Amino acid sequence: QIDLPSFFGSGAQNFPRLSGKNDTLGIVWQEQNGFGTDIVLGYSSSGTDGLEYVQISDNQLSESNADVAFANGVFHVVYADQLEGKVFYRAAGFSPFSKTIQVTDNQLVGVAPNPFSEQTLIDLSALSWKGKMNATLLNNQGQTIRNFQIESDRFYFKKEELNTGIYFLKIESEDGLIIKKLIMI
Numbered sequence: 650q651i652d653l654p655s656f657f658g659s660g661a662q663n664f665p666r667l668s669g670k671n672d673t674l675g676i677v678w679q680e681q682n683g684f685g686t687d688i689v690l691g692y693s694s695s696g697t698d699g700l701e702y703v704q705i706s707d708n709q710l711s712e713s714n715a716d717v718a719f720a721n722g723v724f725h726v727v728y729a730d731q732l733e734g735k736v737f738y739r740a741a742g743f744s745p746f747s748k749t750i751q752v753t754d755n756q757l758v759g760v761a762p763n764p765f766s767e768q769t770l771i772d773l774s775a776l777s778w779k780g781k782m783n784a785t786l787l788n789n790q791g792q793t794i795r796n797f798q799i800e801s802d803r804f805y806f807k808k809e810e811l812n813t814g815i816y817f818l819k820i821e822s823e824d825g826l827i828i829k830k831l832i833m834i
Contacts, residue, residue: 653691653700655680660687668719672696675724675741677705677715688715688728690741705739706730712737721791721819723828742826757827758820764832766808771818771829773802778824786831787817808833 653662653676660681667676676691688706693699706712711731718725723742730737759772773782782799794811799820806818816831 653678664713664715666716668717668724670719673719673722674700675717675719676700677717677726677728679713679715685711686713688712688726690717690724690726692724692741703741705741706737721787723819723826725828740826740828742821758829760818760829760831763830764834766834768805768807769831771804771806773799773820776802776825776827778822780822780824782820782822785819785821787819789815789817791817806831 653665655662662681663679665676665678667674669675672693672695674691674693674696678689678691679686680689687704689702690705691700691702693701705715705726706728711733712728713731715726715728723740726739726741728737728739729735757773757775759770759775761770761772763769784797784799785793786795788794794816811833813833816833818829818831820827820829
């Protein structure tokens, strides 16, 4: 049994979901925060020992129905915002330089056009990240297709010899991690 401490002090916790692989564990739940409900992620790279916690949602009023999946070192969290009537996605990955988790707003990276047949513009200019960024292109089974270093906050990604289909572009630095879906036609 794991007794999860309240992230907001004394808020009621509901609807936990669990995901992980080997010793890496992630638990998301809905928690009362005094103003409404919020989504919290508990995580550890050493099983249930040493769980750390991070707030996933940003509205803090009406988030609910969280779920989590873990793949390729990233926790993928989805949740509903009842006020906005929308479903949100957050990627939370371990920093390559530490065992802390970093949550990034996936909407800060633009991809246009998407789907695309020859090339698409990747726009990272809304990110406040500093330093070196690396990218990994994954196929729809999570296998690495290509690795490259990002040299600019706006660049064209070219299809080249890749087959049509769905791919995922994982962008990471010491400041965070984002995964964007690319559809090549």
